[in-house]
Amino acid sequence: MTDASNVIGPERRPDLSGARLSRRYAAERRFRLYGLAAVMTGAAILLVLIGTIVANGYTAFFQTEIALEIDFDPETIDPDATRDPEVLRAANYQVLIRRAMQARFPQVTDRREKRTLSRMVSSGASLKLQDMIMVDPDLIGTSRRVWVKSSDDIDSFAKGKIRRDVPDADRRVKDREIAWFDTLDSQDAIRSKFNTTFFTAGDSREPEQAGIWGAVIGSFLTLLVTLMLSFPTGVLAAVYLEEFAPKNRWTDLIEVNINNLAAVPSIVFGLLGLAVFLNFFGLPRSAPLVGGMVLALMTLPTIIIAGRAALKAVPPSVREAALGIGASHLQAVMHHVFPLAMPGMLTGTIIGMAQALGESAPLLMIGMVAFIVDVPGGFTDPATVLPVQIYLWADSPERAFVAKTSAAIMVLLAFLIVMNAMAVVLRKRFERRW
Amino acid sequence: MRKHRLAFAALALAGAVILSAGAAHARDQIRIVGSSTVYPFSTTVAEQFGKSTKFPTPVVESTGSGGGMKLFCAGVGEQYPDITNASRRIKKSEFEKCTKNGVAITEVKIGFDGIVLGIAKSGPDLVLSKKQIFLALAKQIPDAAGNLIDNPYSTWDQIDPSLPKMKIEVLGPPPTSGTRDAFVELAMEGGAKKFETLKALRKSDKKAFKAVAHAIREDGAYIEAGENDNLIIQKLQANPKAVGIFGFSFLDQNADKIKGAKVEGADPTFENIASGDYGVSRSLYFYVKRQHVGTIPGIEEFVAEFTADRAWGDEGYLVDKGLIPLPAVDRKAMRTQATGLAPLSM
Incomplete structure (x- = not known):
């Protein structure tokens, strides 16, 4: 028996001393901590990534709109009162929007200024009027308050993406546009609405009309x-x-x-x-x-x-x-x-x-x-x-x-x-x- | 198990049906390919065209000028595009390829695009000459004796004491980009010509001159930042000591964050680019396949829309998108040429 024990060496007994036991527990705790740290790092990175995307993107689900008193002038839309869909489709609805904006700001007379003024409204707004008339031709001759989309620059401004404290020359929305915006806002003619276009439209070059x-x-x-x-x-x-x-x-x-x-x-x-x-x-x-x-x-x-x-x-x-x-x-x-x-x-x-x-x-x-x-x-x-x-x-x-x-x-x-x-x-x- | 087998048969059949459906299909919408610089303008016109006419909205692909030419010149027939956009003029080799494949084309010049060297608003003002741009970015520059040496400059003030004391760090597009081609041709070549020895070399050996003038340094001072100009803008904001190279429309949209460097005494402004005072600007073009007019509906009308004053005029909707229009006289001549579908010869 002693020979055999010499061959395999002294018998190894488990070291059950308190010191070693606590070392083993500590090693396990450390290992768990490393694992937890790895998971936490991953989660933190993911959180930052998603946080940035959401912070950048949530505003796109909303769209600034401007209320206009649109006068559906029969002379402009359908001068011969034919009610022919082709005539209604081809009418110049942009003119109605321009008139409505000018009626709100009669003090603007300069041609360039007028152009800037009508550019506050999205170029797609005329399509909305067209749709309204196509669906219900009886609107012709009436006057009605219509909410139309603002242009992308005005929208960015309303969302705070274009800031007021930047010098006028460096801002895409100029001081006079901000003044007009504030006037409209004080008249409750500005609102922010859920952007359904984003979920129903195809691509567009105009951000406010683009959808997925x-x-x-x-x-x-x-x-x-x-x-x-x-x-x-x-x-x-x-x-x-x-x-x-x-x-x-x-x-x-x-x-x-x-x-x-x-x-x-x-x-x-x-x-x-x-x-x-x-x-x-x-x-x-x-x-x-x-x-x-x-x-x-x-x-x-x-x-x-x-x-x-x-x-x-x-x-x-x-x-x-x-x-x-x-x-x-x-x-x-x-x-x-x-x-x-x-x-x-x-x-x-x-x-x-x-x-x-x-x-x-x-x-x-x-x-x-x-x-x-x-x-x-x-x-x-x-x-x-x-x-x-x-x-x-x-x-x-x-x-x-x-x-x-x-x-x-x-x-x-x-x-x-x-x-x-x-x-x-x-x-x-x-x-x-x- | 019959259910499983039936499901498989149905799937396979459906696959076969959609495969065969693709073969016979006549095209009724215009197809446009080409430059990513012209893409914003081309798409805007396409959208307007689709809304205001009875034709379907043209499909515009962003393939780059070179890639667009390749597709465009491949042949005549509805599987090939009808129009290609380019941020440079068609090359002789491309024209020959077109001719070889029986493609007859009409050239339309639509306006200008400035290439801007921008820096963050918080960074120093930059006033550069083309010579200084060349000295900062060329791989090899001539020394005092006129021999070519590797570019030794690492900070701007080493080039000229009037420039700020900061590391040369320029973010720009990769070699595949048309913006890079134009930048090299306009700014770098313009700067290289200021050296007597290189000027002489240009006279004697044009190829050797181009090799020197077009080579951008690869020691880390010029950083290829990809084709995405928005990304360059973001990087400039993060690092106010870096200079970026990008198209004018991005400066126009981000004037609250970025300022452009003066080049040869001219600021990169709308007026200076339109008048030609700002030297680093290029012309933008599109090319129409003449054989497709009449076969693919709407091409003539599309060209007419693009060259109408309400689109490319001084107050047209393309100007809002950042296009710098041609002078009124040129516009008139170009419209006649475009709507008359005048053949291009080189």
Whole structure:
């Protein structure tokens, strides 16, 4: 016995002294603290990021409006009293706004000043009057108080983005405009209202008329194409590779390639789309169809990899039991393995879709980085997507687009949160653990 | 499991349907590509055009001048764009490529754009000459004997004692940008010409001269800040000792935060750029594919809208967007040329 103990050395006893015990507890506390610090740092950075975006952008959800006493003068709108929609559409509503502004400030007589005065109102205001008349031609001949949007500069001023204490020459809103604004404000003719245009309009060069609806629809159509192409293809590829394909050099090569594709910079897929879909197949430029096809190529590897992982996670006993009672290979897979792997596959798909939603680089090459006013109505209409809209607004000189940019980022983030939350819920709901 | 199979079949079928739908599609809206500098003006006209006529709103892509020319000159047919914007004149090589592909074009000059050297309001006032700009930013400069040496200057006051004592730190666009091309051509070349030796070199070997005049230093004094001018403005505010290079419309919008440097005695103001007193300004153009007029509806009307006085005139809506208009006489001549679709020859 003594020989043996010499070979393995003196017997090691656990050191249960108080000092060592407290050292071990301290080490654990330290480790937890490091972990907590790491999480807190991440959370703080995220908070600062989101805080900046919200602080910059929340004002874009509101729009300053000016009340005008509009006199729907029959002479100007419909001199022959035809009530013909074509005549009503073509009438010069800008004149009505100019008159209303001048009626409020009769002391302004200089031509240049008058021009500045009517520029306080958005150039889109005449469209609102046009709409009112088109809907209800009986308004002609009446006089009515109408709230119209202010111009983007006045809006920025009202929101405090253009400050009063800056010298007149350096300010886009001049002293006399501020005086007019204050007069209007004292007459209760200025209000701030929730900006519905932002959620219902397409892009515009005038910040107060610009909206994200066109980009939202564009993103939706694009993602629909992506989903339709990449989900069936990706799932079939995953099932075949995992369940049926022989394990040989070729399947290894395919696996390496799929993993590789997942890491290829996304702009490369855009170049591919330009060369193949546009130049070779002659598909239309700027179309959600092509955008969706390009993004489908990009998300395929994600879906295949997630799908294979989900299939692998199904215990072999399920497969073997099915085969053991006489099911064919296909039956075993389709009736037992595949349904169990479905939640994991869906999670992978949603995460892939969320990635595709945030992508803008590959769309540059196929012409989706474009100014598109009309909301797209189909898969081949020119369209743009949310991240591209953000990029285009961020590059615009007009000051008011800074807020719009942040507001659009908030909308994009909201969509991403919903999609990722959906992935988590699906996993929690249907995932089975063995 | 039949349900699953049905779902798959439906998805695959839907995919096939949307794929085939894309093939047959006639284009009825104008397609415009090209310079990001002209983009704000082109889009404004496009929007107005869409609102005031029965035609659909043209689609405007921001691809850069060079990229736009490439797409535009690729051929005739509805898959190619109808109009390209450029913040410089079409190059001879591009024109030849267009001609080779059977593209006949009309040139329209729409106005000017100033390139500004800006600094934060809290920074020192800058009064520069083109020669000083060249000395601050060139990769190689001639020494007293006329030999080219690597740029030794690290602060502005080393170049000229009248300049502020601060580090040379210039934020500007990358080489892919048209603003950079124009800046190099107007400011740097203009400065290089002030040196006798370089002037002589220009006469004897134009290529060698350009190589010197167009080379911007790469030792960290010139920082490529990307194509986004708003970003440059933000960086200038954060660092009052840095100088930025950007388009005039961004100075116009941010005059409460940024001031422009005087170049050759002229401030970068609307009037000085329009009159040509401010030297670092360039012309903006768009080019129309003549074969598409009549095939794609609305091109003539779009050109007419762009060249109408209410758009590009002294009080037009493009001026509000920062365009510096052509003199009235030039405008008239250019409108005749544009609406008559006069062919361009080089």
